[in-house]
Amino acid sequence: MLKINDLHASVEDKAILRGINLEIKPGEVHAIMGPNGSGKSTLSSVIAGKEEYEVTKGCIEFEGEDIGELAAEERAHKGVFLSFQYPVEIPGVSVTNFMKTAINESRKAQGLEDMPANEMLKLIRQKAEMLEIDRKFLSRSLNQGFSGGEKKRNEIFQMAMLEPKLAILDETDSGLDIDALRIVANGVNKLKSEDNAVLVITHYQRLLDHIVPDYVHVLYNGRIVKSGTKELAHELEEKGYDWIKEEVNA
Amino acid sequence: MDLKEKLVSSFLAFENRVDLDSEVHDIRSQAIKNFETSGFPTKKDEAWKYTSLKGVLKHDYSVFPKHADAIDYKDVKEYFIHDIESYKIVFVDGKYSSHLSKTTHDGIDVCLMSAALTKTKYKILIDNYFNKIAEKDSITSLNTAFASEGAFIHIPKGKIVEKPIQILHFSTGKESATMLQPRNLIVVDENSHVQIIERHQSLTGNPVLTNSVTEIFTNKRAIVDYYKIQNDRQEASLIDNTFISQKDQSICSVHTFSFGGKLTRNNLNFYQKGERIDSILKGVTIIGGKQHVDHNTLVHHIEPNCESHQDYKGIFDQSATGVFNGKVVVNKEAQKTNAFQANNNILVSDKATINTKPQLEIFADDVKCSHGCTIGQIDESALFYMRSRGIPEKEARALLMYAFSNNVLESVKIPQIKNRINTLIAEKLDVNIGFDL
Numbered sequence: 031m032l033k034i035n036d037l038h039a040s041v042e043d044k045a046i047l048r049g050i051n052l053e054i055k056p057g058e059v060h061a062i063m064g065p066n067g068s069g070k071s072t073l074s075s076v077i078a079g080k081e082e083y084e085v086t087k088g089c090i091e092f093e094g095e096d097i098g099e100l101a102a103e104e105r106a107h108k109g110v111f112l113s114f115q116y117p118v119e120i121p122g123v124s125v126t127n128f129m130k131t132a133i134n135e136s137r138k139a140q141g142l143e144d145m146p147a148n149e150m151l152k153l154i155r156q157k158a159e160m161l162e163i164d165r166k167f168l169s170r171s172l173n174q175g176f177s178g179g180e181k182k183r184n185e186i187f188q189m190a191m192l193e194p195k196l197a198i199l200d201e202t203d204s205g206l207d208i209d210a211l212r213i214v215a216n217g218v219n220k221l222k223s224e225d226n227a228v229l230v231i232t233h234y235q236r237l238l239d240h241i242v243p244d245y246v247h248v249l250y251n252g253r254i255v256k257s258g259t260k261e262l263a264h265e266l267e268e269k270g271y272d273w274i275k276e277e278v279n280a
Numbered sequence: 281m282d283l284k285e286k287l288v289s290s291f292l293a294f295e296n297r298v299d300l301d302s303e304v305h306d307i308r309s310q311a312i313k314n315f316e317t318s319g320f321p322t323k324k325d326e327a328w329k330y331t332s333l334k335g336v337l338k339h340d341y342s343v344f345p346k347h348a349d350a351i352d353y354k355d356v357k358e359y360f361i362h363d364i365e366s367y368k369i370v371f372v373d374g375k376y377s378s379h380l381s382k383t384t385h386d387g388i389d390v391c392l393m394s395a396a397l398t399k400t401k402y403k404i405l406i407d408n409y410f411n412k413i414a415e416k417d418s419i420t421s422l423n424t425a426f427a428s429e430g431a432f433i434h435i436p437k438g439k440i441v442e443k444p445i446q447i448l449h450f451s452t453g454k455e456s457a458t459m460l461q462p463r464n465l466i467v468v469d470e471n472s473h474v475q476i477i478e479r480h481q482s483l484t485g486n487p488v489l490t491n492s493v494t495e496i497f498t499n500k501r502a503i504v505d506y507y508k509i510q511n512d513r514q515e516a517s518l519i520d521n522t523f524i525s526q527k528d529q530s531i532c533s534v535h536t537f538s539f540g541g542k543l544t545r546n547n548l549n550f551y552q553k554g555e556r557i558d559s560i561l562k563g564v565t566i567i568g569g570k571q572h573v574d575h576n577t578l579v580h581h582i583e584p585n586c587e588s589h590q591d592y593k594g595i596f597d598q599s600a601t602g603v604f605n606g607k608v609v610v611n612k613e614a615q616k617t618n619a620f621q622a623n624n625n626i627l628v629s630d631k632a633t634i635n636t637k638p639q640l641e642i643f644a645d646d647v648k649c650s651h652g653c654t655i656g657q658i659d660e661s662a663l664f665y666m667r668s669r670g671i672p673e674k675e676a677r678a679l680l681m682y683a684f685s686n687n688v689l690e691s692v693k694i695p696q697i698k699n700r701i702n703t704l705i706a707e708k709l710d711v712n713i714g715f716d717l
Contacts, residue, residue: 102668
């Protein structure tokens with residue numbers, strides 16, 4: 031589904047990604063872990079198409095197609111979804127209207143008519159229920175004044191609405207208390223199928239107890255320096271990242 | 281002959297047509313003297329530093345337009361808020377158009393300034409209110425000198441006027457260039473409520489210069505909601521001078537929507553003459569090309585325990601220029617004043633300009649006064665967030681700009697006006713926004 035080949039990316043001439051190789055197949059859950067500043071968020075932004083980052087080498091293939099030149103919205107239309115580490119506050123646009131616009135723009139890109147209003151409402155209600163989101167919350171301005179947990183839950187609500195093929199969860203566990211974490215993880219697990227894939231980017235292992243990865247990769251200094259199964263995550267939780275750094279530097 | 285000379289010399293002819301003996305005669309004579317002494321403001325005047333009338337004054341305006349042909353309602357329907365029952369006072373090239381209007385004397389007076397100035401039954405109102413709060417500056421004086429026609433609205437005590445009142449000024453472009461000087465007087469007595477919509481609209485591409493003066497008296501506990509829709513053609517310019525006097529516990533709101541025209545200058549002045557008054561000034565400006573919009577506001581807090589809320593948003597594209605000059609004066613006696621002012625702007629293009637200047641003169645010591653102005657571009661992180669959800673860049677930009685101006689619309693009480701403004705904003709931003717925000 032996703033194939034990243036020798037990906038180099040920089041921002042303002044500063045190289046951040048220095049040769050990433052990663053392949054994710056349908057039905058898989060991958061986790062990328064790593065110390066602060068290793069390039070985790072950059073990788074997720076580059077996959078989602080943030081223009082600030084310049085891809086200097088390598089390529090990103092999604093379902094066999096090079097998406098490197100596609101705009102962020104085109105990648106979204108193809109089924110790439112990024113759950114933001116810091117969701118942006120957008121005053122004046124309600125959660126509901128934002129979702130309506132996003133869904134109908136995606137449909138438009140696929141040559142479909144707008145989703146009928148009643149169908150949309152039903153879908154919104156159903157997905158909100160799944161994530162235990164209060165209906166009042168949906169008429170509030172997007173992310174404005176939301177708590178950290180509400181923002182993250184809202185990200186997963188959007189994922190549930192858009193049903194992406196590849197969901198990238200960037201530090202989704204930060205700012206979540208244990209109950210919210212459980213709700214968010216349940217949401218992700220319910221959306222999981224044989225046809226889609228999840229890439230979890232996290233600093234800590236805690237989320238991976240709930241969203242169990244098939245593969246764990248360690249990102250350090252812009253490269254994937256170690257890959258393994260979920261046991262690797264436990265090892266990192268226990269021993270920290272220093273031994274990885276030492277291993278790489280040696 | 282330049283425009284000033286032309287105006288001054290035509291004053292005599294004008295006076296001969298109207299009553300020389302009336303008290304208004306003295307007011308007019310004094311006013312033309314004021315204008316003759318100072319002339320049109322130039323950029324040397326502090327209040328006009330960022331707005332030049334030069335390009336507007338170069339045309340050879342016809343000062344007294346000839347009587348125009350009648351226009352059909354169907355041709356101008358789009359300029360009305362037509363999906364709502366309302367009173368209408370309509371002028372075509374400065375002349376009252378009875379067939380487009382719907383006036384009344386049934387419990388309230390919704391009629392003409394010309395009637396108020398000449399009929400004896402209105403004499404007391406004219407004596408008490410006419411030209412009592414209009415400034416004596418040259419532009420306002422120029423209007424006062426020729427004040428003869430416009431809207432006259434009197435709402436007696438305790439009337440809640442259900443239907444809004446629309447004041448429309450059309451210019452037909454029959455002359456190669458037309459100057460119009462409507463004069464409106466609105467008196468709202470105790471405990472009454474009225475909603476008014478004002479619009480100036482030219483129907484051709486010929487230059488039009490409108491110098492309008494409106495005096496609004498909001499007596500005790502009265503509520504006035506005033507909406508100005510400014511979306512005129514490229515060669516139309518408007519200098520709007522509005523003066524509002526408020527008595528105890530009254531609430532007056534003015535929403536100004538500036539979406540078009542060559543040059544638009546809004547001189548909006550509030551005088552709080554009582555306690556527990558609320559004054560609300562809101563504006564949305566969305567312009568492009570070489571358009572120019574200048575909001576020059578004054579809120580004068582004279583007595584204690586009053587509030588004022590100013591919130592102006594501006595979006596400027598291409599080579600458009602904007603000015604916001606917001607003056608708040610708090611007298612020594614006006615303790616416990618709560619004055620809020622915000623002016624937020626987005627410059628869409630590198631060539632667009634905004635000059636924003638808050639001006640606070642506070643002489644009381646126990647007050648809450650805040651002001652803030654911002655000038656920025658579209659928030660790139662918000663843009664990426666929306667695009668990552670599948671909303672294309674153009675729509676995302678429009679949606680962000682739409683949302684940016686949205687909170688100003690929240691206080692619009694008439695849904696039909698809100699819809700109209702929503703539509704106009706969507707049109708201006710060239711995007712189809714298929715829902716209410």
